Amino acid sequence: MEIELKYRGNVLVVTLKGELDQHSADRFRDNVEKELDKEIAMHVLFNLSDLTFMDSSGLGVILGRYRRVNSAGGRMAACFVHPSVERLYNMAGLPRIIPSYDSEVHALAALKG
Amino acid sequence: MDNWFELRIPALSQNVQFARAVVAQFALEAGDWSLVELNEIRTAVSEAVTNAIIHGYHEGSGDILLRGMVSPGSILVVISDFGVGIIDVEEARQPLFTTRPDEERCGLGFTVMESFMDEVEVESTPGQGTIVKMTKYLSFSVKQ
Ligand SMILES: Nc1ncnc2c1ncn2[C@@H]1O[C@H](COP(=O)(O)OP(=O)(O)OP(=O)(O)O)[C@@H](O)[C@H]1O
Ligand SMILES: [Mg+2]
Numbered sequence: 001m002e003i004e005l006k007y008r009g010n011v012l013v014v015t016l017k018g019e020l021d022q023h024s025a026d027r028f029r030d031n032v033e034k035e036l037d038k039e040i041a042m043h044v045l046f047n048l049s050d051l052t053f054m055d056s057s058g059l060g061v062i063l064g065r066y067r068r069v070n071s072a073g074g075r076m077a078a079c080f081v082h083p084s085v086e087r088l089y090n091m092a093g094l095p096r097i098i099p100s101y102d103s104e105v106h107a108l109a110a111l112k113g
Numbered sequence: 114m115d116n117w118f119e120l121r122i123p124a125l126s127q128n129v130q131f132a133r134a135v136v137a138q139f140a141l142e143a144g145d146w147s148l149v150e151l152n153e154i155r156t157a158v159s160e161a162v163t164n165a166i167i168h169g170y171h172e173g174s175g176d177i178l179l180r181g182m183v184s185p186g187s188i189l190v191v192i193s194d195f196g197v198g199i200i201d202v203e204e205a206r207q208p209l210f211t212t213r214p215d216e217e218r219c220g221l222g223f224t225v226m227e228s229f230m231d232e233v234e235v236e237s238t239p240g241q242g243t244i245v246k247m248t249k250y251l252s253f254s255v256k257q
Binding site for chain 1: 124125127129130133148149152153155156158159163166167216218219221222224225227228
């Protein structure tokens with residue numbers, strides 16, 4: 001799995017590409033934690049357009065980061081949830097806490113608004 | 114004609130992707146699954162193999178036995194480990210039940226297997242290991 005990190009103001013944008021499972025979960029967690037420790041980002045946006053696989057190991061890491069961001073008063077959003085990830089995303093109740101948008105621009109607007 | 118395979122792999126996290134890819138490829142022997150169905154098979158296999166590594170062997174060494182059997186229109190996948198086993202299978206299968214909340218596990222693995230496959234059977238003996246048997250049937254929609 002590939003991880004790309006960038007900032008858009010106070011939003012950390014995390015782009016995931018490939019397959020997120022137990023093997024890639026630790027690297028994903030460490031990368032995002034390291035950025036959050038810098039205290040630049042208030043909110044986090046996941047761009048999932050090229051994430052072609054995710055299982056419950058990935059869900060656990062996303063929910064763990066959600067707890068941290070949420071308890072610091074920030075919010076999370078996602079954009080382009082890939083069709084092969086969507087069913088799990090919905091099953092875990094993620095749309096309720098990490099709403100998904102059809103573009104990065106819309107998601108950023110929602111986080112900043 | 115029915116077809117089958119048997120594969121023994123060490124319980125390493127880098128083998129999870131290999132395991133689900135092998136099963137998805139082999140599943141094609143059963144017929145033309147939709148992309149959604151193939152992805153459901155991949156995800157269910159990923160859950161069972163990950164459980165064997167994380168819970169069965171506590172991320173230590175051990176073997177995982179992966180078997181697949183196809184007949185026209187269905188696949189049976191059997192994933193066995195020879196690790197610690199499960200004391201109360203009924204409880205383990207409950208949504209959100211996990212023995213490792215500290216490690217950010219959400220307790221959804223069995224729930225995913227049950228909703229993505231048509232039948233899931235779990236046999237476990239504490240101290241001896243766990244066998245997960247999952248069957249999926251092709252949904253013959255409007256073909257012909
Ligand atoms: N192969 C196994 N060997 C021993 N215990 C297992 C095995 N598979 C599952 N378990 C037990 O069943 C529980 C529930 O498994 P399940 O996959 O549903 O959730 P989880 O693995 O804890 O979390 P998640 O799958 O969401 O990351 C586990 O916490 C573990 O205690
Ligand atoms: Mg699990």
